[in-house]
Amino acid sequence: MDNQEEVLRNDELLAALEAFREEQNPANEQAFVQGLVEAVFVAPVNFTEAPIIKENGDVEIPEGSEMRLLTFEMENGHSVFPIFTDLDAFNAGPIDSEDPVHPWAMSLADYLPLLQNDDSENIEGLALNPFTNGMPITRDNLAYIAGMVAAQEGDGDAEMQIASAEDIIPTPLRYELIGLADDAMGAVEHMHLLWLTNGATNAANYLLVVDGPDKDAFQELYPRFAKAFEEKAGEEGSAVDIVAAADFDVDLSEFTSLYDRNL
Incomplete structure (x- = not known):
C-alpha cells in the first residue's frame, strides 16, 4: 500500500x-x-x-x-x-x-x-x-x-438536529434497554437515547449513546440493543444508530439520561 x-x-x-x-x-x-x-x-x-x-x-x-x-x-x-x-x-x-x-x-x-x-x-x-x-x-x-x-462528531454546521427521545420512547423499549444494561453487570454505566432528524430530508431515527469503563465490553452488546429496537420500537420505527459516548462529541448533560448505573 x-x-x-x-x-x-x-x-x-x-x-x-x-x-x-x-x-x-x-x-x-x-x-x-x-x-x-x-x-x-x-x-x-x-x-x-x-x-x-x-x-x-x-x-x-x-x-x-x-x-x-x-x-x-x-x-x-x-x-x-x-x-x-x-x-x-x-x-x-x-x-x-x-x-x-x-x-x-x-x-x-x-x-x-x-x-x-x-x-x-x-x-x-x-x-x-x-x-x-x-x-x-x-x-x-x-x-x-x-x-x-x-452527529457523532457534533458537527454544528450539519443539518442533523438532535433532541431527546424521552417523550417518544415506548415503555416496552425503555424497560428492555434498561434490563439489558442491568444484565451487563457493570459494562454499561450510562445511556442516553436521542432522536436525530435530517433537516434536509426530514428522515429521522434513534441514536443510543452508551458509556462504560470498557468500550469493547459494551460494544459487544450493540447487536442486542439493536434487536430490542427491532422488536419494541413501535410506530417511530426501529432505525437506530448506536455509538460510544467517547466518540460522540456532544454535551450530553442537556439531555435526559435513559440509564445511570450509579443511581
Missing part, C-alpha cells in the same frame, strides 16, 4: 457484511454501517508523476504530482468509486487504465466530500469489492452515514 504501513484486512467489516447478507435486520445493518465508518479501504488511483519507492520501502510522492481516483463506468453511463477491503480483493480483477494503477488507503470520510461536489452528479456512489463479494453503497446510503458521522 503506497500510504499504509500495515496490510489492510478489514476482517470485522467482512464478517458484518456476511451477517447482513444472511439476515437483513437492524442489528446486522448497524454492525455493517459501523464497520464501513471505521474501515480503511484500498482505492485504485493514478498519479501524474509516479511515486518513488525508496530503499527502505517508504513511498515518496514527487512534488506537484496529482492523485486521481479511478471510477468504474456502469451500463447506464454513470460511474462509481470502487473500494476494496484488502489487496486480495483489489487484485481479483482487472482495473482498466492507461496509466499505472496504485493501491491507496482511503476511509469512507475521505469520499463523502467528493460526492458532495457539484461535478459529482454522475457518481452514483461506491462499489465495495466489485470483483468478489461486492455490495453497492448508494448516494442515499452515504447521505445517511454522513448524517450519522456528523
